[in-house]
Amino acid sequence: MSRTRLSKAETRILEQYWKLGTCSVREILESLPDDERVAYTTVQTLVYRLGQKGALRRVKKIGNAQLFEPAIDQREFRSRLVRDLLDLFGGSPRLLVSNLLETGTITLKDLKALQGALPKKAARSRGGKSHA
Helix, strand or coil: CCCCCCCHHHHHHHHHHHHHCCEEHHHHHHHCCHHHCCCHHHHHHHHHHHHHCCCEEEEEEECCEEEEEECCCHHHHHHHHHHHHHHHCCCCHHHHHHHHHHCCCCCHHHHHHHHHHCCHHHHHHCCCCCCC
């Protein structure tokens, strides 16, 4: 997939495909929570756009139903989003986290919990002492 950006609605549909795997537009529509339900044709349009953007691929047609599957990896997609977000802060994770703290999106308690969740190897490579 190129550097084409996805809308919030497109990303939501793609998330459902990651969750469900290969399925039809109808199955995606039915998997959405009631408060997110839209018209079938809206979901169909979003699925076709995701296909045009290279995020989904058509794998099979059964009667009138076309089955699609994700064409991009969820982890790679999220990593690209994080890189794009970091670019908005000049590539500085510190500026990003500082902004998150200032806006209350993340707290110091959250940061400490994240730091405690880091694997030991990752913590050492970030400046901790190695006890090898």
